[in-house]
Amino acid sequence: MSDDDRHSGPAHEELSPEHDDPLIRVLHLIIRNSVRVLAVLMAMVIVWAVADVVYVMYQRLMVPPQYLLDYSDLFDVFGAFMLVLIAIEIFINIRLYLGSNVIPIQLVIATALMAIARKVIVLDLSDTDARYIFAIGAVVLALGIAYWLVARREFSLPRSGGQPPGE
Secondary structure (H helix, E strand, O other): OOHHHHHHOOOOHHHOOOOOOHHHHHHHHHHHHHHHHHHHHHHHHHHHHHHHHHHHHHHHHHOOOOOOOOHHHHHHHHHHHHHHHHHHHHHHHHHHHHHOOOOOHHHHHHHHHHHHHHHHHHOOHHHOOHHHHHHHHHHHHHHHHHHHHHHHHHHHOOOOOOOOOOO
């Protein structure tokens, strides 16, 4: 098998179904099928979460005064929306994991950024310690820098699919 054949296939090189050892082949098959089960479960979680968003909105809109959302209701609705978006991003991570031979680092970092953004959006500042706020700020900064560095690196890679120097 040529180097191009290994990199163009749909499966992870690390989980190759053509490994020499039969035990490793079986273990790789188990892991790949486990990831498929995770993808199905994540799709179910997304459907359930969308139903929860509808339920949360219905609950908030039916409380007097009807059809109006106050400040805290908006945070609950935004938090529910963000959870669905995070679940979708996790599903995309799983799907890309199944369909490529690379882990989508930029997407993983973007998912982490979305999760911390959700935390920032729904954070109740009146009941939060300053150290906790600084820690969240540090996480946001670190993830932002990591995302920028990965995006910059991927942008500078040659389009032919070649490896950068030194790898």
